[in-house]
Amino acid sequence: MKNNRRSFIKLAAVAAAGIAVAPKAAVAAGGHAAPIKKNPEALEAKRWGMVIDTTKLHTKEEIAALGEICHTVHNVPELEGPQELMWLWSDSYAHSFPEQENPHLAEEIHHRDYPLLCNHCDNPPCVRVCPTKATYKRADGIVAMDYHRCIGCRYCMAGCPYGSRSFNWGEPRKHLDLSKINPDFPTRMRGVVEKCNFCVERLAEGKLPACAEASHGAIIFGDLSDPDSNVRQVLRERYTIRRKPAAGTEPSVYYII
Template sequence: MKTTRRDFLKVAGVTALGMAAGAGSALAYSKGAYLPHYEHMAPGHEHLTAKRWGMVIDTRAFHGEEDFAPLIAACHKEHNVPTIPGKQDVKWLWTDSFHAAFPHNHQEFLAERVHHSRYLLLCNHCDNPPCVRVCPTKATFKREDGIVMMDMHRCIGCRFCMAGCPYGSRSFNFQDPRPFLAEENPAYPTRMKGVVEKCTFCTERLAEGKMPACVEASEGKIVFGDLGDPDSEIRHILAENFTLRRKPDLGTSPSVFYII
């Protein structure tokens, strides 16, 4: 049977479409295998939802590193965050001084407690995140519920997001972090050399109907909820307490608040 040029092009087109679909499926599987914290993956039946997730940290309830330690340990254990002594500082949750955390809020007559306290720091999940704008591969993106995410598969290690983040909330893996895990959590993926990572507001736990690990470990010192719901607990707390946000004058609109 004689095959015309038109027939050949039709067959080639169908074949190309089939190969593209197969490649797309393979890519989706690869991403899906990496964990349930990607936006396209279906959450569980008891998943928690919000218009815009936010957090309030009551700094008055923390009196020293011993109060922060269980929260940091819970976060880092949950997400396989390594401890690499003398090498590099990979962190999702950490503490720092008032002047480092709130450099734009210096006041001459601050209370001694405020001056000398430590403050719990993490990704601020900004409503206007500069890290998203500067990422050339869209490896970092903001979900509809306000959570700023990292897709490790798309990250090329350029670290533009780290330069764009005014909060120092991102860490780069200069070497393979896996050998430095004291105890691996098999439910959460480990990372590899050459990618950036950060707090995700525990999207994998929200998908299972659970609060973020640090919130659960805080025993009431941290409140997590829907900033988009005027009747939510977090909105009532914000209405009743004076709070600060980190570097709000930069226009990023952070979703993490601190009761001082």
């Protein structure tokens, strides 16, 4: 009995010494305390925003092509019905801008398709209702997600007035072509929510969002806080609207109608 107790005390002492030394060893080995190297080519802004020119981008086929690019970059499987996952999709004027329906607009405007995505609101209700902080707002205004924190409660989906979030009811990896998976972006798992992230992984590499890059000028992306930015110039020169202004969310996505 005494020997067992003596052995236990010795082991406890060794463990305590190891705990005391571990942080120093981690620093020496470049652990958590090591500085994160920042890409000098990364694009930065105080508040990222987007302007979509629907006079240039307004057919279902054009929007679907951009959606396919977005979904390929972010490993979003193509599903149908209630299990459909959408980062970038299209809808009618009446559904996209229900509070701004105007019977005197040109008939052509009512028959266009409009590209929709997460609005990366300045006052995002999805962030407020998320119990685990899996949804959070970055310093640059992007509403991002930590998939590992998501518990699938779907409060964020209920809180979002734009229907910009999708839930993984099944295992999304089963519906991906393994030969076409983008290794630079994580795949998700069953039971988590996902949405457009303004291509934060591309911004970190100095690249524009995939949809903006492939839109041939129909999607303008830049810093809303910079009066000299490209988006601010467009907002000064063109009349734009945002989705559901009465919701008070202050979307960062604007539409030229």
